[in-house]
Amino acid sequence: MKKLSLFFLIIFQFGFSQEEEITQKPIFSFDHGFSVYLNKQINFGDNFLSEAHKSVIGFGIQKNIINLYGFAIGAAYEFSVYKVTDKSVVGNIESANYSNFSARVTYDYEISNQITLNPFVGIGGTRLKHHKSPASGNNFGTFSGTSYNAGLYFAFNFTEKMHLFAGINYSYVSYGIKNAPEYDAFFNNSNQIQIHLGVGFF
Amino acid sequence: MKNSVFIFLVFILSSCDIQYEGNTRLLVTGEVVGRNGSPLSGVDVIAKISQGSGFGSRKENIGITTTDEQGVFKMLFPKPKGEIDYTIHFLSAENYQEKRFVNIFYEDFNDYAYRMGETTLYKNDDIVNLDFSFNQINPQNNITELNVIGMLADYLVWVNPNDEQQNYVYYSQYQVAKNQTLVLEYIVHDFINNQNTSHSETIVIEEQNVTYTITY
Numbered sequence: 001m002k003k004l005s006l007f008f009l010i011i012f013q014f015g016f017s018q019e020e021e022i023t024q025k026p027i028f029s030f031d032h033g034f035s036v037y038l039n040k041q042i043n044f045g046d047n048f049l050s051e052a053h054k055s056v057i058g059f060g061i062q063k064n065i066i067n068l069y070g071f072a073i074g075a076a077y078e079f080s081v082y083k084v085t086d087k088s089v090v091g092n093i094e095s096a097n098y099s100n101f102s103a104r105v106t107y108d109y110e111i112s113n114q115i116t117l118n119p120f121v122g123i124g125g126t127r128l129k130h131h132k133s134p135a136s137g138n139n140f141g142t143f144s145g146t147s148y149n150a151g152l153y154f155a156f157n158f159t160e161k162m163h164l165f166a167g168i169n170y171s172y173v174s175y176g177i178k179n180a181p182e183y184d185a186f187f188n189n190s191n192q193i194q195i196h197l198g199v200g201f202f
Numbered sequence: 203m204k205n206s207v208f209i210f211l212v213f214i215l216s217s218c219d220i221q222y223e224g225n226t227r228l229l230v231t232g233e234v235v236g237r238n239g240s241p242l243s244g245v246d247v248i249a250k251i252s253q254g255s256g257f258g259s260r261k262e263n264i265g266i267t268t269t270d271e272q273g274v275f276k277m278l279f280p281k282p283k284g285e286i287d288y289t290i291h292f293l294s295a296e297n298y299q300e301k302r303f304v305n306i307f308y309e310d311f312n313d314y315a316y317r318m319g320e321t322t323l324y325k326n327d328d329i330v331n332l333d334f335s336f337n338q339i340n341p342q343n344n345i346t347e348l349n350v351i352g353m354l355a356d357y358l359v360w361v362n363p364n365d366e367q368q369n370y371v372y373y374s375q376y377q378v379a380k381n382q383t384l385v386l387e388y389i390v391h392d393f394i395n396n397q398n399t400s401h402s403e404t405i406v407i408e409e410q411n412v413t414y415t416i417t418y
Contacts, residue, residue, distance in 0.1 A: 087265075087266050087267070088265075088266065088267035088268075088275075088276065088277045088278065089277075089278050090278070090279070091264050091265055091266075091277075091278065091279030091280055092248075092262075092263050092264055092265060092266045092279070128224075129224070130224065130280070139222070140222045140224065140264075140280045141221075141222035141223055141224020141225065141280045142224040142225070143224055143225060144224075144225065175225075176225060177225050177226070177227060178225060178226045178227070178314060179226070179227040179228075179229065179278070179314050180227075180228075180229040180313055180314045180315040181313060183227065183229065183278065187227060
């Protein structure tokens with residue numbers, strides 16, 4: 001308990017030190033930044049998501065929580081609707097909802113006062129829930145897996161409190177699907193490039 | 203009150219849906235050929251599932267595909283939960299017969315796959331009925347087994363017998379292809395002497411329906 005109290009005292013000390021050292025970034029601070037973005041997912045490779053689904057435009061939201069040594073640590077949630085394009089692979093099903101929740105670490109690399117590069121990595125969980133139709137409550141079960149992400153944003157600081165950004169994200173998802181042996185690789189991974197376009201707030 | 207009843211009904215109806223294991227995928231594969239063994243392309247194949255019987259039974263066409271140029275088909279679909287009867291239904295294509303393989307259970311799947319092998323579909327105008335009539339001249343005899351070997355064209359194939367059929371010893375009605383010679387094999391059991399006698403006969407099928415009489 002004493003160690004925990006000491007830890008928080010040190011943490012808050014670093015937090016308040018920001019006021020004294022305006023020209024230097026603190027080692028630790030709480031990060032209130034968040035962003036929302038449109039998310040276009042492009043799947044590729046010989047897997048069920050690429051071969052039998054087509055993504056409609058989705059959205060994402062990212063919330064930073066803390067900043068440590070210039071790395072923003074937070075969480076991201078992404079949601080996208082998919083149409084089923086090959087029923088022989090998926091079943092007599094019309095659509096799927098793709099969602100991903102991940103922890104994300106982003107680094108701020110300032111090119112200039114207005115331009116910032118934000119490389120990031122993340123790890124999280126992905127769910128793919130199949131429906132008879134987008135409006136139907138009838139569901140056909142859920143795929144779930146572990147996602148690994150890496151990407152890069154180009155941010156334009158529009159005002160002091162807001163920036164626009166565009167970026168690209170690679171996502172690999174490993175699933176745990178039980179199926180016939182010849183379809184093991186087909187059902188147990190997916191690869192996708194995501195194109196993000198959004199707005200962020202500091 | 204009306205709203206409560208409505209919500210209750212919606213809840214009851216929605217709970218009637220067949221539930222699925224999303225993380226388990228089943229595979230059904232096979233090949234469809236015509237009478238001469240040539241592949242039939244463009245045949246629609248549907249995997250139907252049903253759960254329960256009578257009022258409250260649930261049905262779904264869960265798998266759907268079409269045979270390719272080699273007559274080969276494959277379909278994958280999520281595994282339904284609970285006790286399910288599977289039916290694989292071959293829809294007619296260009297005057298060919300329909301065919302249903304019924305009463306398939308999950309236990310018939312091996313390693314999440316049900317591999318059907320080759321299924322032959324005959325043209326509708328290439329099929330006649332073969333009926334057996336039984337002329338029992340010796341009361342101590344019973345027919346205990348009957349098999350018809352040749353080009354059978356039944357519309358319905360029972361992969362597993364249903365409760366009633368488990369008491370059947372043989373079928374007395376068949377659909378068969380025209381212009382062939384079938385082999386009929388049957389066993390007559392003399393229950394007084396406890397002896398079995400095997401019989402093998404040929405049946406010539408031409409253009410007309412046939413009623414074949416077995417005398418025992």
